[in-house]
Amino acid sequence: MSFNYIGCWALFIKEVRRFYSVAVQTIFAPVISSLLFLLIFGQVVSSEITAFEGVNYSQFLIPGLVMMTILQNAFANSSSSLIQAKVYGNINFVLLSPISPLEFYLAFVAASVVRGVAVGLGVLVIGWLAFDVQIINPLVVIVFAILASALMGSIGVAAGIISDKYDQLSAFQNFLIVPLTFLSGVFYSIKSLPETWQFISHFNPFFYMVDGFRYGFFNQGDISIVFSLLVTIIFFLGITMINLILLYKGVKIRN
Template sequence: MAVHNENTLGERRFGRINWLGMATLARRETRRFVVVWTQTLLAPLVTAALFLAIFSVAIGPTRGDIAGVPFLHFLAPGILMMTVIQNAFANTSSSIVVSKVQGNIVDTLMPPLSALELLLGYMAGSVVRGMMVAVAIGLGMLLFLGIEIQHPIWALVFVFLGSSMMGAVGIVAGIYSNKFDQMAAITNFIVTPLAFLSGTFYTIDTLPPLIQTITRANPVYYLIDGARYGVIGHTQTPWLGLVVCTAATLAVMALCWVWFAKGYRLKA
């Protein structure tokens, strides 16, 4: 029989945190996308560049300034944040769904990791991926569009919140989905519309009042607006956005914690 002392790894007495286990899970989630960097890091950069190129050719020459800045400068931060949240969502959702489909989710559930440690370990990969994608696109905006970040701290905060929020949403989607088609449905009918209908490609001031109200109920709108403020200094409500995004992130994280604690749709 194994003898346990006060230094035993993973011991739950006195609320001790399994730092090694949580860091190992975070490292695994990070290495998952780093080893296929052409798909997870280079591809989003190319996609963002294509969006900007298409809008530049099709609309840019005929579109006037928006909020006192060129159209492409207004568009770029929205595309940056949209790319960040899509990749953050994909990192956690794909990890959990693949583990469930392959039947090796037990390898994650068996180690002495609490619900909070599982949550933070999974989210760490999404945050790192989101930050790396944001840095890559930000450098591209600086080199090719000449856009200098006006408020770096604000930009960093909203990129972090966007990665955290959608990483947590990805956990919810991954836990709920037992098959790839269920995950595809969540991506196509929930995540993508939230990203595209959040002011990414336009300012909501041009929308009818009812649509503006609906848009303001979308937390992703505040992520886009916050990123736009951080990059070009244009915003509708930066502090309100900070509060809404923080509250939404904590709410989704709380749901993830409850589901991990109960083993909802994870344990047979």
């Protein structure tokens, strides 16, 4: 079957313009929130926590905060757009069109990548200006930034499809995304945790994205970069499969 490039592009651009039209809320506010984290944790408690060898805590913190911002905003983009479209009913404009489930999915995920990377870049630039953080392996940083935002955009699509109301989506965000993000090693190296918590942290898929991303900055991490990359890719493919099944079956949107 042919691919509706124009349709997919139109939906992607629409999604990008949607978040750009409220940039204060969708781009600048998350950047400011991350900077507050950086100020509090980087300046106030920096001497209390051990970071990597040769890396001070503020520098260690920046990649984690950038990745946290990417994860949360990429998720928020697709999930909030979908729930809004469902509540307003304007999702029907897309559903009535010849856009396929794959095109629908790709457009939403790609827009999430743009927002995730844009907000992450904002935090990174300010972090770089303030703390002179260096990127040793830019390719790894780019790959993890794109993969992580795609994965979180994908989880956001699933959450947006499954949720019928804002409070259901909010539960998804507050009870799943935020705890998994905070416990993924954004603020600490898991090596500083007791063994049991180190073991448990390995079951948190967000940990691999944060650790892989941080590897790009310092050429060192808690686990192998290849393993982090593999876990992230497998997780992304798994969520993609679930989304495509939901979309092809029309679960909660064509019922």
